[in-house]
Amino acid sequence: MSRDEMTVLQNYRLTNTVNHVYHNVEFYRHKMQKIGLLPSDIKTIDDLTKLPFTTKEDLRDTYPYGLFAVPISEIVRIHASTGTTGKQTVVGYTRRDISTWSECVARSLTMTGVGKGDTILVAYGYGLFTGGLGLHYGAEHLGACVIPIATGSTKRLTTMMVDLEATAIACTPSYLLHVAEVLEAEGLLGKLKIKAAICGAEPWSEAMRLQIEEKLGINAFDIYGLSEVLGPGVACDCIHHQGLHIYEDYFLSEVISEQSQTPVAAGETGELVFTTLAKEGIPLIRYRTKDLTDITYEPCECGRTTARIGRFKGRSDDMLIIRGVNVFPSQIEAALIEMGTTLPHYVMEIDRVGTLDVLELKVEVEERYFSDEIRKLEGLTRQIEKTIREAIGLSIKVKLVEPRTIERSTGKAKRVIDKRKLM
Amino acid sequence: MKQLSVFIENREGRLFDVLRILGENDINIISLSLADTNDYGMLRMIVSKPQVALSILRDCGLSATLTQILAIKLPHESGSLGRALAAINDAGINIEYMYGLCADGDEAVLAIKTSDVAQAAKLLKRAGIEQWQM
Ligand SMILES: [Zn+2]
Numbered sequence: 001m002s003r004d005e006m007t008v009l010q011n012y013r014l015t016n017t018v019n020h021v022y023h024n025v026e027f028y029r030h031k032m033q034k035i036g037l038l039p040s041d042i043k044t045i046d047d048l049t050k051l052p053f054t055t056k057e058d059l060r061d062t063y064p065y066g067l068f069a070v071p072i073s074e075i076v077r078i079h080a081s082t083g084t085t086g087k088q089t090v091v092g093y094t095r096r097d098i099s100t101w102s103e104c105v106a107r108s109l110t111m112t113g114v115g116k117g118d119t120i121l122v123a124y125g126y127g128l129f130t131g132g133l134g135l136h137y138g139a140e141h142l143g144a145c146v147i148p149i150a151t152g153s154t155k156r157l158t159t160m161m162v163d164l165e166a167t168a169i170a171c172t173p174s175y176l177l178h179v180a181e182v183l184e185a186e187g188l189l190g191k192l193k194i195k196a197a198i199c200g201a202e203p204w205s206e207a208m209r210l211q212i213e214e215k216l217g218i219n220a221f222d223i224y225g226l227s228e229v230l231g232p233g234v235a236c237d238c239i240h241h242q243g244l245h246i247y248e249d250y251f252l253s254e255v256i257s258e259q260s261q262t263p264v265a266a267g268e269t270g271e272l273v274f275t276t277l278a279k280e281g282i283p284l285i286r287y288r289t290k291d292l293t294d295i296t297y298e299p300c301e302c303g304r305t306t307a308r309i310g311r312f313k314g315r316s317d318d319m320l321i322i323r324g325v326n327v328f329p330s331q332i333e334a335a336l337i338e339m340g341t342t343l344p345h346y347v348m349e350i351d352r353v354g355t356l357d358v359l360e361l362k363v364e365v366e367e368r369y370f371s372d373e374i375r376k377l378e379g380l381t382r383q384i385e386k387t388i389r390e391a392i393g394l395s396i397k398v399k400l401v402e403p404r405t406i407e408r409s410t411g412k413a414k415r416v417i418d419k420r421k422l423m
Numbered sequence: 424m425k426q427l428s429v430f431i432e433n434r435e436g437r438l439f440d441v442l443r444i445l446g447e448n449d450i451n452i453i454s455l456s457l458a459d460t461n462d463y464g465m466l467r468m469i470v471s472k473p474q475v476a477l478s479i480l481r482d483c484g485l486s487a488t489l490t491q492i493l494a495i496k497l498p499h500e501s502g503s504l505g506r507a508l509a510a511i512n513d514a515g516i517n518i519e520y521m522y523g524l525c526a527d528g529d530e531a532v533l534a535i536k537t538s539d540v541a542q543a544a545k546l547l548k549r550a551g552i553e554q555w556q557m
Binding site for chain 1: 486
């Protein structure tokens, strides 16, 4: 589809969505009336910036059903997410929403080369979290054979991976790295039939993606989504890994400056904002994702003309402010990978000593770093400290710890422990 | 001689954990030395079955390695240590670290880790310094 044709479709769907929320969601009607905006004022996507934003807080404040645009009798599925701050938010899907979602995930899987004839292990959490069921329905929609292994025993996962000759896996990238370690330890790497991994639900670096590819001898893809907007399958990267293709017929995207809240130029980093174009249950107008990225409208090498978002720079709420400096865990990760071929397990601990914020990075001493000469280990810690100081402009303390003492997780990897919040 | 080196964090009980694991697997510890920093320590041991001990510790998730060291006998007389070190040093071989291993009758036994173990062994032999056997 050409960009012009896409714009025509987006214009049509945007006006429909705005009408839908104006007439069916009190929250949006009030917001629009407050600024004197009528649905008829929105004629094309160029009018988008006239519309008010929606935030996670709005979802929380209108809990549970305040943003639903259809009666509950039309809803066939509820998912929920718990924020780190406690109060949960719920999202509802109509039958058509579920089918839209399956379509988006199916498109993503197709980009990764997965289709009918493939066996895919879905190792995301099933349940209220959208990862498991989202991938599940999308893969079934394609006609792939789904093994809904969910999260849990890694041993069972590696066994099924080999015995059932799975050709694809969907899980979080940090968990997949852990799985790769286990496979390596069990001597099973050579017995795999896996060709693609579809990873998401947490930010990860390009270096980590390459590491997964190399370790498992597969293609690793980045699937993106958030439950408020839909779930996994809002965007996904293709074999060229030059950004994630957004399904623009369903999601209208903007990248805005966090400060001025106005769109930034193409290629500049800002906060990603989505307006859903075909959602019935919870249509969202200019939903602020807090994910930081950039966007390009250039056609991709793969031939697709859809807009692509760059690798995530982090989340605006993941960003740590240490001694006044903005630090993203992804920067630490990139610096660590620069030191060697693979990423060690690490955790960042931020504490306040007196009035000074102190960042301590705990890194597991693996066999490949290990030396029985303390001088060499001290040299290693100083080198890590130096690389990171140069990357983030902040001096940190590196502490070497024993292998497997940093907690592994099957869901989102816990990379940051901020002890300052406890005080 | 093979020395077993283990990375341990300076946490309460870690040293005893390692010793307990080795003890439970009938590994005799002939000598033990601990070099430490603020955060972690390096436990260096001469044990009865180094290869077995290594795999047991690794199975327990510890970072451990075997290192080739020289165990030399030094008679209790002045200048013996100086003579030994001079023999290695003059050939441009680095001494990474050393520590007292044990006392064996009239002689002290010293563990030395050098940059070139084979060459150092040859030089020491030429200087009339004997290797210690378990
Ligand atoms: Zn592409």
